[in-house]
Amino acid sequence: MNAAKYHGHHVWRRFRRQQLWRQLKANKTAFVSAIILLTLGVLAILTPWISPFDPTNMQQQNIMDAELPPFWQPGNESRFLLGTDGLGRDLLSSILYGLKNSLWIGFWAVLLQFTLGTSLGLCAGYFGGWADRIIMSLADFQLTFSSLMLAILVLAITRAAMGAHDYHIWSPWLLVLVLGLADWPQYARTLRASVLAEKHKDYIAAAQVLGYKSRHIMVFHILPNTLSPLLVIATLQIAHVILAEAALSFLGIGMPYANPSLGGLMGAGFEYMLSGIWWIALLPGLALLTLLLSINLVADWLRDALDPKNLGQRP
Amino acid sequence: MTYFPQITQRLLTGGITITLVACVSYWILSLISPNLALDLSLDQYLNNILHGDFGQSQFYHQPNLEIIFEKLPATFELVIITSFIVALFALPLGLYTAIAPRQKLARGIMAFSLLGISVPVFLTGSLMVYLFAVELNWLPAFGRGEVVRVGSWSSGLFTVSGWQHIVMPATALSLTLLPLFLRLIRAELIQVMHSNPVRLAQAMGITPWRIWLSYGLRNATLPMITMASLQFGTLMAYTLVAETLFQWPGVGSLFMQGIIRGDGPLVAAYLVLVSIMFLLFNSLTDLAYGLFNPHLAPWRQQTQQTRQGTP
Secondary structure (H helix, E strand, C coil): CCHHHHCCCCHHHHHHCCHHHHHHHHCHHHHHHHHHHHHHHHHHHHHHHHCCCCCCCHHHCCHHHCCCCCCCCCCCCCCCCCCECCCCCEHHHHHHHHHHHHHHHHHHHHHHHHHHHHHHHHHHHHHCHHHHHHHHHHHHHHHCCCHHHHHHHHHHHHHHHHCHHHHHHHHHHHHHHHHHHHCCHHHHHHHHHHHHHHCCCHHHHHHHHCCCCHHHHHHHHHHHHCHHHHHHHHHHHHHHHHHHHHHHHHCCCCCCCCCCCHHHHHHHHHHHHCCCCCHHHHHHHHHHHHHHHHHHHHHHHHHHHHCCCCCCCCC | CCCHHHHHHHHHHHHHHHHHHHHHHHHHHHHHCHHHHHCCCHHHHHHHHHCCCCCECCCCCCEHHHHHHHHHHHHHHHHHHHHHHHHHHHHHHHHHHHHCCCCHHHHHHHHHHHHHHHCCHHHHHHHHHHHHHHHCCCCCCCCCCCCEEECCEEECCCCHHHHHHHHHHHHHHHHHHHHHHHHHHHHHHHHHHCCHHHHHHHHCCCCHHHHHHHHHHHHHHHHHHHHHHHCHHHHHHHHHHHHHHCCCCCHHHHHHHHHHHCCHHHHHHHHHHHHHHHHHHHHHHHHHHHHHCHHHCCCCHHHHHHHHHCC
16 A cells, blocks of 8 residues: 555656666766766775785785886886885775775765755654754754865864874774765755655645554655655765765875775875876876766766756755 | 844854854864863863964964964965956856857866866866976976065965966866856856746847846846855865865965864864854855845845835
8 A cells, every 4th residue: 555656756666667777878978977887886896806906904015116107107017007106005906995995985974964864854844843943954054064174174173182093993984974964954955845845745645544654654655756856966975975085085084094095095196296106196086086977977867867857956 | 223133143143153163162172182271271261262362382382363364365365366266267157058058168168067076176286286397397386485475464466486386276276166156157047047037038129148147147146145155165175175285375284284283272273263254254145145135135124024014
């Protein structure tokens, strides 16, 4: 008796019916970027098995191998396909591990944002009244701060308070927590608006008459029909979180240097760049750019595909 | 005198916010340098701040306020030049891409803006440093160059070396911020262009240029100001990253150095000062609202309400 089954057009059903798939195939840019994104995702998952070296393993690094150039430059060594960084770590392995770390943080932080924003937005829209007022003023308050600035301040101060060593034990989790808690209002506001439009429809009334609990109606009846814009926001937010993580690691308050991330590699490589050794900073930057660009392109397509009227606005 | 309650309300909320921030910064001070906080109670700290005494830096052994105000001109000049470049390009390009979205050039601009959103400021900066400073040796890679003191303000805008130094950081920053504003202006203008007043104007045969400028752009100013005020934090964050990258001697890199050196008093003072600036900026945007839309002017709202009350 799931009323949502007979109403709306939620995302998975559209994908099963191959509407989304056909739209994806029709859009060349989106198709290519989806394939690139998928490849990067598979690479990230398989990293521990496919990467030639383990950059977290100190025994595999030799300072004599430091600053070797990538394979198309003179003076390379075939062991290190993309050269080595200033500590003699293989750059290709570091980039793969960095990719994995970036996607890992992006995934968990966005999951946290999504859960928090969605539950608060559902409650605000469905219950209305004081719950709505409190949640929405909290959202407005949060929106006046930039999430990146907030993350910089919080993480920098935590680092100063804990000391560099202790901080870097916890920093991956802190990154997920801070980036995950900072950006929930977007989801909540969007969802609240759709819930307000949805909750007076007949199928909700039917579900209420059938005696379903509020929680059940919110999660199984309203949410599936209001999911599309949330998915677009979530996809964009993955790119945003990865960008923020890279910026934080670049500043030295993100991932620890021993556990490579794309931003951290760039930050460490920048000082070598002034002496002409560009690959330590720029190759991870290229990987980051590819990742972010493909996510943004997929998100752009997803927004057009899920929302024919294109009412969604980019943050 | 109708706007008196508005100002009182603003002052009150501002005061409460700053007090709260000061309490938080005292807590942070006690976390970073516990021994200092032992000598200083919270009410002493608040009292000192109220009297303009933000404590002494542990590293520089100078008053924090002096250090921060010495670095402030560098950040301010960088932000001003960046905003100028962004405004110079974002407005015409946003207008153009909104009016002719299907033209090849407009599509190119939009593709470029998508690329720009995906490139972090430190990647643009690194690329530029490698290209223009290391390979071509045209521009200096870091620092601020020669500065001229104008009163207590040290300005880099009066020397050739100063301009050479500011080119790269400002360009890198604007390349990151430009796509954001460009897309927002475009989205806003497209909405305005499909609104009824514009359609009426078109039907009445008013020239396209006049419609674009005085109907389109003017109606898009308000959302743009909202955007600017919401993006203030983002601007600060990106400026901080760019300052660290280019070793620009501004407040952002001062803060990061303070963090790395564990300079508690400096970090705490920075937080309080930044929140004061944030509040000032918000008040300024509210005033700008009034300037562009008299309905929303703080000094008009009282009369607005009474008018609504009396039929």
